[in-house]
Amino acid sequence: MKRLLIAMLFTAIAGMGWTQTASAEKVLRVAVPSSLNTLDPHKTKAGEEYLVNWMVYSSLVSLDRNMTAEPDLAESWESSSDLKTWTFHLRKGVKFHHGRVFDAEDVVFSINRILDKKTGSKSRSNLQIIDKMEILDKNTVRFHLKQAYGGFQDLFASRQARMIPRDRVDSLSKEPIGTGPFKFVSYTPGDKFVLVKNPDYFKQGLPKIDRLIFRIIPETSTAVAALETGEIDMVWNLSLESIKQVEGISGIKVSRVATSSWDAMVMNIAHKPFDDIRVRQAINMIIDKKQMVDLALFGYGSPTHTPIPPNHPYFNKSIGFNPPNIAAAKKLMTEAGYADGFETNLYIPAGRPTRARLGVVARSALQQIGIKAKLQTVPWDKFLADIEGKTAFYVTGFFSRPTIDTSTWSWYHSSGSWNAGIWNYKSSKMDKILEDGRRSDSESDRKKIYADFQALANNDAPAVIPYVLNHAVGYRANVKNFSAHWMLILDLENVTVD
Secondary structure: OHHHHHHHHHHHHHHOOOOHHHHHOOEEEEEEOOOOOOOOHHHOOOHHHHHHHHHHOOOOEEEOOOOOEEEOOEEEEEEOOOOOEEEEEEOOOOEOOOOOEOOHHHHHHHHHHHHOHHHOOOOHHHHOOEEEEEEEEOOEEEEEEOOOOOOHHHHHHOOOOOOOOOOOHHHOOOOOOOOOOEEEEEEEOOOEEEEEEOOOOOOOOOOOOOEEEEEEOOOHHHHHHHHHHOOOOEEOOOOHHHHHHHHOOOOEEEEEEEEEEEEEEEEOOOOOOOOOHHHHHHHHHHOOHHHHHHHHHOOOEEEOOOOOOOOOOOOOOOOOOOOOOHHHHHHHHHHOOOOOOEEEEEEEEOOOHHHHHHHHHHHHHHHOOOEEEEEEEEOHHHHHHHHOOOOOEEEEEEOOOOOHHHHHHHHHOOOOHHHHHHOOOOOHHHHHHHHHHHHOOOHHHHHHHHHHHHHHHHHHOOEEEEEEEEEEEEEEOOEEOOOOOOOOOOOOOOOEEO
């Protein structure tokens, strides 16, 4: 009878959720500002989508915090002496979340899918340097490049260059399946997406979190309040205006890091009057970039001219940050036939406060040369679908890329994936500069090449890029071993929750 009573007691406790296993589950709840537009890693374009990419999927190579390539699904690689042939050796026995072993065929399938124009992947232009691929055996893939490229391995650290299972491609938009540290459970638009620990992850003992819940909370004030009460454990990409407030809350920490993420006021060259370089130059010379850092970023960032940040060794210091030149700008506007200016809409995505402030400050500056810009705020999903790349004048932004090539080629080369979908900039001179940058293996030559890139990009001005931003994450003190990442990913492999 005594044994029966004990058994009944344990059964009752288990039914109430008080078992040791349940109480020991490590759950991290993270607030993000927007829903996801896609769960397909090759088609992702927004920050929240990239978080899922990194949690669910792996790639051949990853970058450490010093921007050095390190093994991921490829345990090693080597190149030929002419840097045109690269061989990658895959980890053996790595399993996808549905149980099948990852192999070389998945690598070739994944890359071919990214390269397929119908897929619409923003990594396509980076990987177009591949001429052909060979499967040497189940765990070895060889890439033959169209030209020498000393940093080829780094391309696989880009956000969309994820390895997918060739037998589940048709279901990825609803059920992402990768080899990453977390497995997909569910996604409810406007509410949350849920992931659980992958017990077969190839890095033994990782991750240390059992369940990861991303809560979609568009309002910063609501997310901060939930962080303070303990409803959530972390706010990803904390809005810059809330940093000081959050740093003052007891039991809350803020991790900040400089990045090469940037916002831009885009002047789409496919539309008048921005097809005239004089109009673009006039607008570029009236924006006070140092002031923009203070007003749009509250000082949490640095002025720049292109996606290359001022702390990069290739940054072109000779361009300088001159004060606005209204007289010269008006002269250019007159030469372009717009002496009295013009009226236009300036579109801004909702839920992106730095971009909203950039638009407000820019509108005042534009008035000085007769441009009457009406600000139009558009919901984020509609902005991506109907505004970005399709309208004449808008504010957008992009996260840090892993290398200088991936930070520039896609936007400024005439074949670049982002170029075609953002501002339609074409310059044979620019194409040559970027192609020379890919070919060069000399540090001094590359510094000169990318200095020329910055000068030309600043002169041709398909956009005003006023600054690079800092990235901040707020989190509760019970979250251990966390620090913000310069690529705005959440590096959670060694994070624990008390």
